[in-house]
Amino acid sequence: MSRNAPALPAAAAAPPCAAHKFGGSSLADASCFRRVAAILATQADPRQLVVVSAMRGTTDALIALADAAVRGDDGWKGAHAALRERHLATTLDLLGADAGATLAWLEHGFAELANLLAALAVLGTPSREAAEAIQGLGEVWSARMLADLLAHDGRACACLDARDVLVVGHGELGAIVDWEASGARYADWRTRHPQPWLVVTGFVARTREGRATVLGRNGSDYSAAIFAALAGASELTLWGDTDGVLSADPRLVPDAIPLAALSYDEACELAYFGAKVIHPQTLTPAIARGLPVRIRNTFRPDHAGTSIGTEPAGDAAQPPVKGLSAVRDLAVLTLEGAGMIGVPGTAERAFGALHAASVSVVMISQGSSEHSICCVVREADAARAEAALRRAFVAELARGEIASVGVAAGISVLAAVGDGMAGQPGVAARLFGALARCGINIRAIAQGASERNISVAVDAADTARALRAAHAAFWLSPQTVSIGVVGPGKVGAALLAQLDAARARLLREHQLDLRVRAVATRALQWLGEAEGAAAWKDSASDGGDLDAFTRHVQAEHLPHALIVDCSASDAVAARYPAWLGAGIHVVTPNKHAGAGPRERWQAIRTASARGARFRYEATVGAGLPVISTLRDLLDTGDELLAAEGIFSGTLAWLFNRYDGSVAFSALVHEAHALGYTEPDPRDDLSGTDVARKLVILAREAGVGIDLADVAVESLVPESLRAASVEEFMHRLSEFDAAIAARHARARDAGRVLRYVARLDRDGRASVGLAELAADHAFAHLRLTDNIVQFTTRRYRDNPLVVQGPGAGPEVTAAGVFADVLRVAATLGARL
Numbered sequence: 001m002s003r004n005a006p007a008l009p010a011a012a013a014a015p016p017c018a019a020h021k022f023g024g025s026s027l028a029d030a031s032c033f034r035r036v037a038a039i040l041a042t043q044a045d046p047r048q049l050v051v052v053s054a055m056r057g058t059t060d061a062l063i064a065l066a067d068a069a070v071r072g073d074d075g076w077k078g079a080h081a082a083l084r085e086r087h088l089a090t091t092l093d094l095l096g097a098d099a100g101a102t103l104a105w106l107e108h109g110f111a112e113l114a115n116l117l118a119a120l121a122v123l124g125t126p127s128r129e130a131a132e133a134i135q136g137l138g139e140v141w142s143a144r145m146l147a148d149l150l151a152h153d154g155r156a157c158a159c160l161d162a163r164d165v166l167v168v169g170h171g172e173l174g175a176i177v178d179w180e181a182s183g184a185r186y187a188d189w190r191t192r193h194p195q196p197w198l199v200v201t202g203f204v205a206r207t208r209e210g211r212a213t214v215l216g217r218n219g220s221d222y223s224a225a226i227f228a229a230l231a232g233a234s235e236l237t238l239w240g241d242t243d244g245v246l247s248a249d250p251r252l253v254p255d256a257i258p259l260a261a262l263s264y265d266e267a268c269e270l271a272y273f274g275a276k277v278i279h280p281q282t283l284t285p286a287i288a289r290g291l292p293v294r295i296r297n298t299f300r301p302d303h304a305g306t307s308i309g310t311e312p313a314g315d316a317a318q319p320p321v322k323g324l325s326a327v328r329d330l331a332v333l334t335l336e337g338a339g340m341i342g343v344p345g346t347a348e349r350a351f352g353a354l355h356a357a358s359v360s361v362v363m364i365s366q367g368s369s370e371h372s373i374c375c376v377v378r379e380a381d382a383a384r385a386e387a388a389l390r391r392a393f394v395a396e397l398a399r400g401e402i403a404s405v406g407v408a409a410g411i412s413v414l415a416a417v418g419d420g421m422a423g424q425p426g427v428a429a430r431l432f433g434a435l436a437r438c439g440i441n442i443r444a445i446a447q448g449a450s451e452r453n454i455s456v457a458v459d460a461a462d463t464a465r466a467l468r469a470a471h472a473a474f475w476l477s478p479q480t481v482s483i484g485v486v487g488p489g490k491v492g493a494a495l496l497a498q499l500d501a502a503r504a505r506l507l508r509e510h511q512l513d514l515r516v517r518a519v520a521t522r523a524l525q526w527l528g529e530a531e532g533a534a535a536w537k538d539s540a541s542d543g544g545d546l547d548a549f550t551r552h553v554q555a556e557h558l559p560h561a562l563i564v565d566c567s568a569s570d571a572v573a574a575r576y577p578a579w580l581g582a583g584i585h586v587v588t589p590n591k592h593a594g595a596g597p598r599e600r601w602q603a604i605r606t607a608s609a610r611g612a613r614f615r616y617e618a619t620v621g622a623g624l625p626v627i628s629t630l631r632d633l634l635d636t637g638d639e640l641l642a643a644e645g646i647f648s649g650t651l652a653w654l655f656n657r658y659d660g661s662v663a664f665s666a667l668v669h670e671a672h673a674l675g676y677t678e679p680d681p682r683d684d685l686s687g688t689d690v691a692r693k694l695v696i697l698a699r700e701a702g703v704g705i706d707l708a709d710v711a712v713e714s715l716v717p718e719s720l721r722a723a724s725v726e727e728f729m730h731r732l733s734e735f736d737a738a739i740a741a742r743h744a745r746a747r748d749a750g751r752v753l754r755y756v757a758r759l760d761r762d763g764r765a766s767v768g769l770a771e772l773a774a775d776h777a778f779a780h781l782r783l784t785d786n787i788v789q790f791t792t793r794r795y796r797d798n799p800l801v802v803q804g805p806g807a808g809p810e811v812t813a814a815g816v817f818a819d820v821l822r823v824a825a826t827l828g829a830r831l
Contacts, residue, residue: 017047019233021202021224024056025241026298027142030093037149039239039301040197047196049231051224052146053203054138055090058083065113066134069120076117084110087141094149102148106141113137133212136163136204139220147199157197162223163212165189165230166205174281175215177226178208186230200227218279225293229285236286237294237305238278244295244306245270245278247323247476252464252557255477259306259322263419266322267293267308269453273325273415283308320420320427321474326463330362330411331382332443335389336372339401347373353392359385363413363455365444374444376457382407411443412463415455416470422451430828431456434473436611437827438559439583440466461556469559472828478511479829481560481585483820484518484553486546487567488536490675491589492519494813495566500534502817512829514820515558520549527552546575554584560827564816565590568678574600580607580614587819589618589812594699595692595707601699613826615819620647620693621786622806623815629802630700630790638792640701643759645788646778647693649807650676650684651755653784660747664739665732672729676784676807680725685715687755690767694757697788703763713768715739715755746771752779777801784808 020043022036040048053059061083068076087106092099113134120130140161147159165185167178190198202220207213215222221238228236245267246256262270264287271280278295286293286308296305340346347366350373354361363376377385389405396402421427428447431454435442444457458466472479483499485492499516506512515530525543526536554561563579565572565588573592577600580586586608593604594616608614620626626645634640646652653676654667668685671677683689691710698705714721717735720728746753751771756778759765772779778787786806791799805811825831 016232016234017049017196017198018043018045019049019051019224019228019231019236021051021221021236021238022053022146022298023220023238023240024053024058026239027052027054027146028056030090032298033090033094033146033149035298036146036239037153039298040150041153042301045234049198049200049227049233050146051200051202051220051227052139052142053220055087055142058138058142059135059203062134062138063131065117066120066126066131069117070124070126072121072124074121076121077114080110080114080117087145091145091148094145095152098152102144105144109137109141129211132214136201136212136214139201139203143199143201150197150199155197156195157199158193158195160189160193160198160200162201162204162227163206166223166226167208168205168213168215169208170213175205175213175219175222177285181208182226183230186227190231198231218282221279221282225282225285225291228291229289233291235292235294237296238282239296239298241297241299242295243297243300243303245308245323248325248467248471252326252467253324253471253477255468255471255480257476258303260304261307261309262322263310264308265450265452266417266419269415269417270323270325273327273413273417273453273455278308319474319476320418320424321416321431321470321476322418322420323476324414324416324467324470324474326415326467327362327413328460328463329379330376330413330457330460331379331385331407331409332374332411332457333377333382333385333389334372334374334404334406334408335393335402336404336406337396337400337402338371339396339399340373341371349392350389351375353388354385357381357384357388359388363444363446363457365446365457376411376413376444379409379411382409408443410460411457412460412466413455413457414463414466414470415453416474417453419452421454424451428454430473431470434469434559434828435466438465438469439611440469464557465559468557472511472559475511475830478507478513479560479824479827480513480515480558481562481820481824481827482553482555482558483514483516484520484549484561484563485516486520486549486563486565486572487569487590488519488521489566489679490809491812491816492564492566494809495564495816496533496536498813498817499820503530510830512824512831514824517555518549518552520546525549546572550575550579550582550584554582561585562587562820562823564588564820566813566816568592568683570596576600576614577603577607580604580612581610583612585613585615585823587615587816587823589616589622589816591619591689591692591696594619594696598704598706613823615823616696617819618812618815619696621788621802621804621815622649622808622812623818624786624788624802624804624806626697626786626788626802627700629800630697633790633792633794633800634701638794640790640792641761641796642791643697643701643757643788644778644791645757646754646781646786647690647757647788647806648684648755649784649786649805649811650678650681651690652781652786652806655752655754656781656783656785658739658743658753660740660743663733663736665736668732669729675809680728682716682721682725682728686721687712687714687767690755690757691765694759694765694767698759698763698765701759703759703765705763705765709763709765711766711768713766715769742769750774752776754778784811 065076091102147157150157167181168175202223243258245259248256250256268280271278293308294305359381361375366373386407393402440462442456446455471477516533519526519536523543524540526540562585570592576586576593617627677684691712743753756770757767784805784807787803789799789801
């Protein structure tokens, strides 16, 4: 933003005043007018300058009236009568018995409007002069109504029609103020109207030729800044219906926060890239005079709002990015070709052609190779822009020196803005990383030398998700993760309870918002929002539609999606590659993924390498850090020589408890009742579950084995392997004698019986009962303890042991929860 001040004349001789502007929402009806008067009455400065917009909806109604008249649509007469009645009724409500003079003045104004509209209906031709004269009437009416209300309340108040003072021209950048002429006229007018309170019409002005004109959309704000400059105001307050400038559009980022202060440059950047609270042009007169501007809420006048001024850059207490904004409905226009390399004037020709075609360029990006130039333009201008470039480079296209001129529609530009970005390493990395983690592709990048703005072009469909991800990345709002849970059985139910119990604390202490928004079983499915997750069963519907479940979890408006699979389903595990490929993070204690077909395992690893996280620590040791410990060893250059372990909390509990005094089948029934076993205890007793864990561990160590490669000793008799779960549980006692005999033989040899998994350095893998010495590390475990012993090059003589509880819903759920938090940490959560 240029600091070159316009040539402002000396302010009028009157003492400085406070300047205010009230928008249409602040003047919607009689109660709003009274609220404005009450706000002004509380101001400490005895001199007040007030610029007003039209009553809410009036300008649009006036434009519609003119359009209808030009079309010959007699409907304008009824709309005119309704608009007239609204203004008269509001005035009568405000002034009561004293409304006569104002009502007569309004009646005259509406009669002139009707005559003008009738003339347009006869001509049937739109006239710019007539249209601009009509558009500005709303401000003229509302200014007189407010001024008369203030006078009615005992204020010494004058009303200024800006068309009597403000002189402007029109150029490519909008209205251009003739400061010298306007200043002289304002000073003369104030000499003749010295009242301490002044109400001024916004939006309207007059050309040098004396024709009534308007300043364009947001013109009332611009008028306020102009008159604040002319009056030498001490501060300008823009009153609207927001608490100030927010860190992002609250429609796209509900967690957007009000900003206490912005520099002029930050405000201009945010405004240019879509923030609707203030228009960049409004700040030009303020910057020229160093005039502080404050954005406040008419409906919450106790809120301090946002102060805009010469705030020092780089405040250490502030995040480097103050806010984010987005511009939609754009297109990327690309000019490519080897013939551009090293040729002076190519960019000048390209942008000259766009200028000649009246195409505004939102953003420019060019690679240092000079092989291509791309710029972002309004989508509505894209076809015209492409045609302009093709005409400008028709010869080069014919010779092949320019390879292509292309347009990609459906683009949004996301801008991260903040003075604190200047000289701060890592800001761009944080922005790009946040977008990458939620699977958003960046089409083009631009950053100015001031470093206070980084702009990226993304697909329009990703706008909301990109804004939320970036907003959280700069700690302007919580890091939000949409979570779906498959399989709310014992482990899944425990996880849901843990998530619910921790959610408020994580949000409060770590700015992490874990939202459980979907729960699915084979029979039931709940799709909702986090507030209803604790009672999901109460509103669940028939289940089975995991496609709908997935779509709900991966909501467009939330930056990150995560699915926790607590089932034991191979079919659900088969979905992992697709989920990960779509950018959905997966956390699971389900062993079918890690121990299933190697092709699927490789597909999972390949998909997760593209950005989505796959965490499966609980598949081997429940809550124990088994996989992460092995990973740390290998990643730091160690070599695995052997791994041994008791990987089943169920079998550990059974053989720790079994001493021959109680039948083995009775212990199995007890373990099942306690939730230590799988739903079908044969998954534990067969050794299949242990074998799956060993396969997962082996693959983590780089040993490519399948489940069929593991030598497994099953504890389930052949006669019971095909039986139903109910029949199996009923006939458990049939193999009590065999277990008792094995136990007795070990005891007689002074040894203990344990179910052990083994992997050697050559990739040989086995699981089964083993007789161990009484002083073996596996001989004295506590109840459901799991234990793994890693023998490595570093830990050859004294193996590294990881030991702890390895079964039970709470422990396993805690391991899954820890993986969820690990994923959240990679997304930028401050854990």
